[in-house]
Structures are given as C-alpha cells and as structure tokens.
Amino acid sequence: MAKELVFGHQNPDTDAIGAAIAFSYLVNQLGYDTEAVALGEPNEETKFTLDKFGFNAPRVVQTVSNEVDAVMLVDHNEFQQSVSDIADVQVSHVVDHHRIANFNTANPLFYRAEPLGCTSTVIWKLYHEYKTAIPKEIAGIMMSSIISDTLLFKSPTTTPTDEIAVKDLASLAGVDYEAYGLEMLKAGTDLSAKSEQE
Amino acid sequence: MAKELVFGHQNPDTDAIGAAIAFSYLVNQLGYDTEAVALGEPNEETKFTLDKFGFNAPRVVQTVSNEVDAVMLVDHNEFQQSVSDIADVQVSHVVDHHRIANFNTANPLFYRAEPLGCTSTVIWKLYHEYKTAIPKEIAGIMMSSIISDTLLFKSPTTTPTDEIAVKDLASLAGVDYEAYGLEMLKAGTDLSAKSEQE
Numbered sequence: 098m099a100k101e102l103v104f105g106h107q108n109p110d111t112d113a114i115g116a117a118i119a120f121s122y123l124v125n126q127l128g129y130d131t132e133a134v135a136l137g138e139p140n141e142e143t144k145f146t147l148d149k150f151g152f153n154a155p156r157v158v159q160t161v162s163n164e165v166d167a168v169m170l171v172d173h174n175e176f177q178q179s180v181s182d183i184a185d186v187q188v189s190h191v192v193d194h195h196r197i198a199n200f201n202t203a204n205p206l207f208y209r210a211e212p213l214g215c216t217s218t219v220i221w222k223l224y225h226e227y228k229t230a231i232p233k234e235i236a237g238i239m240m241s242s243i244i245s246d247t248l249l250f251k252s253p254t255t256t257p258t259d260e261i262a263v264k265d266l267a268s269l270a271g272v273d274y275e276a277y278g279l280e281m282l283k284a285g286t287d288l289s290a291k292s293e294q295e
Numbered sequence: 296m297a298k299e300l301v302f303g304h305q306n307p308d309t310d311a312i313g314a315a316i317a318f319s320y321l322v323n324q325l326g327y328d329t330e331a332v333a334l335g336e337p338n339e340e341t342k343f344t345l346d347k348f349g350f351n352a353p354r355v356v357q358t359v360s361n362e363v364d365a366v367m368l369v370d371h372n373e374f375q376q377s378v379s380d381i382a383d384v385q386v387s388h389v390v391d392h393h394r395i396a397n398f399n400t401a402n403p404l405f406y407r408a409e410p411l412g413c414t415s416t417v418i419w420k421l422y423h424e425y426k427t428a429i430p431k432e433i434a435g436i437m438m439s440s441i442i443s444d445t446l447l448f449k450s451p452t453t454t455p456t457d458e459i460a461v462k463d464l465a466s467l468a469g470v471d472y473e474a475y476g477l478e479m480l481k482a483g484t485d486l487s488a489k490s491e492q493e
C-alpha cells in the first residue's frame with residue numbers, strides 16, 4: 098500500500114497534531130502505511146503535551162504532492178485551511194468535528210465527522226470500533242487534545258462523549274486529568290503571557 | 296426532539312429507498328423522531344423488494360422546509376441530487392458511499408461515508424456499532440439494497456464487507472440471497488423490457 102501523509106489544519110492546535118498522531122497510529126495498525134506530519138510548528142501547549150508523553154514534534158511540510166498521491170485529513174476539511182497543494186492529491190480519509198465547506202473529492206472516500214467537542218473523541222470511538230488497543234502515550238495525547246478543545250469541559254461544544262473519552266484515556270495514560278489539564282492549559286497561557294511581556 | 300425527514304436521492308434506486316427506511320429505523324431506536332420519505336416513486340425492482348418485505352412505498356415529497364427544520368441524507372450528498380429546497384434546511388446527518396461534491400453545511404454534523412459498494416452496507420455497520428438489533432424486514436430491505444448496488448457482487452465497486460453484510464442480513468431475513476437476488480434483479484429488468492414493448 099502506497100504511503101500516505103496524515104495532518105491537521107494550518108496553525109495547528111493540540112487536536113490538529115494529536116489527532117494526526119493518533120489516527121496515523123490507528124490506520125497503520127489496520128495495514129496502511131502513513132506518517133503524521135504537521136502544517137506548522139506546535140504551539141506552547143502542544144509542545145508541553147508532546148514532551149509529557151514522549152513524542153517529537155511531527156515533521157512540518159509545506160507541500161505534499163511531491164511526496165505522496167493520497168492524504169488523510171484530521172480536524173479540518175476546508176481546502177483553504179489545508180496544505181497548499183491539497184487539490185493535487187487524493188483525499189482518502191477525513192476525520193473531523195467541524196462543518197463541511199469548500200471540500201470536494203473526485204472519488205468515494207472514508208469520511209467520519211461527528212458533532213463532538215474534538216476530533217480526538219471521534220478517533221477514540223474509532224479505536225473501539227476497530228478493536229485496536231490504545232498505547233499509553235497515544236492515550237495521553239488524545240486526552241490532551243480533548244482537554245484542549247473543550248477547555249477541560251468548560252467550552253459549550255463539550256458533549257458527554259468527550260467527558261467519557263477523557264476519563265477512559267486518562268485511566269489508560271495513568272494521569273490525573275484534572276490536575277494535568279490545568280497544568281497543560283496553563284503551559285499554553287503562560288508562554289503567551291510571557292511573550293507579550295517580552 | 297423535533298421531527299426530521301430521512302431520504303435518498305432523486306430518481307430513487309433500491310438503496311436510496313432502502314437506506315432511508317433502515318437509517319430512519321436505526322436513529323428512531325436511538326431516540327430521534329424521523330420519517331423515511333422519498334424524492335420519487337420506487338422503480339419496479341424496489342417495488343418488488345418493498346412488497347417482499349411488507350413495506351409501503353415511502354411518502355413522496357417535493358419540498359421539506361415546509362415540514363421540518365432538519366433532514367438526514369442517505370445515498371447522496373450533492374445538493375443538485377437532493378430535494379429542491381435542501382439549502383433551506385439543516386443537514387444533521389449524512390450516510391453515503393459516494394464522492395463528496397457540491398455539499399456544505401453551516402454547522403458541525405454527523406457524516407459517515409465509506410468507499411463501500413452500498414450505503415446500506417455502511418448502515419449495517421452502524422447497527423452493529425450502536426448495538427441495535429436489525430428486525431427481519433429491515434434486514435431484508437438492506438440486503439436487497441446491497442444486492443441492487445453491487446449487482447449481486449458482480450459490480451467492480453463490490454467490497455468484501457458488502458458480501459459479509461449480505462450474508463449476515465440474509466440469515467436475519469431468512470432468505471436465500473442468491474435465488475432472491477436473481478429474482479429481484481429480474482423484476483427490475485422484466486418490467487423495463489415490458490414497458491419498452493408496450
């Protein structure tokens with residue numbers, strides 16, 4: 098099977114990067130050959146999360162058609178939020194939690210969106226559907242993505258499924274999600290505050 | 296929960312009508328209030344199937360915004376294949392197996408597409424995911440839809456999942472799918488031949 102790249106939107110947030118890592122791992126377990134990449138450097142909150150669970154920041158790409166014929170999108174679908182040459186490759190998979198707009202394909206594809214608080218919550222459901230074990234580190238980064246998108250369940254976009262997913266993932270990751278979540282959100286805020294002062 | 300309508304594309308084939316009936320039943324079991332309707336009269340093949348499993352033809356609608364605020368689309372997504380006033384309602388759910396084009400929403404939604412031979416195969420997967428029992432008659436109409444779209448597994452769009460679904464559904468419906476499938480496909484063909492002669 099030809100290699101594909103998996104990535105989230107431009108100006109990536111924790112879900113854009115966490116969902117790419119988690120979905121790439123899942124589909125590789127199912128027999129695909131994918132690499133999670135990113136359309137920009139991780140922000141401070143995401144760096145904190147990657148460090149905590151032992152991941153390197155995904156490779157940043159400017160274009161994809163020079164490397165692959167097909168890609169998998171997470172946490173977005175609108176072409177103007179995607180890689181610059183998105184129209185030159187096939188989109189084989191999308192996993193998302195946003196409206197659909199400015200998106201089209203020439204061929205049938207795997208498209209999975211649900212109106213939940215976070216793409217990583219949809220991916221947590223997919224791991225269960227495909228009966229694939231979630232490694233501790235992947236659980237940690239998915240949990241972080243959901244905490245980030247839902248602001249630790251304070252965002253009005255939060256659903257009961259997001260809360261169930263975070264609790265399940267926290268237990269797999271061996272983390273107190275409330276203490277960790279506050280620390281993670283603070284890591285994002287602190288650094289922004291610091292750079293404003295600088 | 297406000298009532299929603301569920302329907303397939305214009306000039307409905309067996310999957311457009313069968314998937315609407317099967318998805319409406321599923322989401323009603325999950326707590327939604329929906330009615331399966333159609334954008335046209337059933338063809339001869341579909342009439343044969345509806346008769347066989349004891350369904351009336353779904354009510355034909357020309358517009359939907361006079362009845363409901365939100366709809367669920369099956370077996371299509373392109374607005375020009377949908378109801379005339381599709382732009383005036385919210386699309387809350389889509390289940391499909393086609394490319395995505397000329398489709399957009401203002402809000403997040405449930406969108407489930409897979410590159411399988413038939414929408415009813417995707418719906419068969421959904422029944423399993425949501426641990427909902429498939430009644431005998433619904434199994435019969437879903438099986439018929441898959442046989443119709445895959446031409447009894449002869450179409451190049453057929454996947455192994457479509458075959459597994461038909462065998463499972465045939466056993467639930469208590470039908471010999473090969474004998475029934477040939478009879479059903481013939482019912483569609485015979486009548487077309489007859490009306491050409493007339």
Ligand SMILES: [Mn+2]
Pocket residue numbers: 106110112113172
């Ligand atoms: Mn995002």
Ligand SMILES: [Mn+2]
Pocket residue numbers: 112113172194214215216246
């Ligand atoms: Mn997100």
Ligand SMILES: [Mn+2]
Pocket residue numbers: 304308310311370
């Ligand atoms: Mn159809």
Ligand SMILES: [Mn+2]
Pocket residue numbers: 310311370392412413414444
């Ligand atoms: Mn179909």
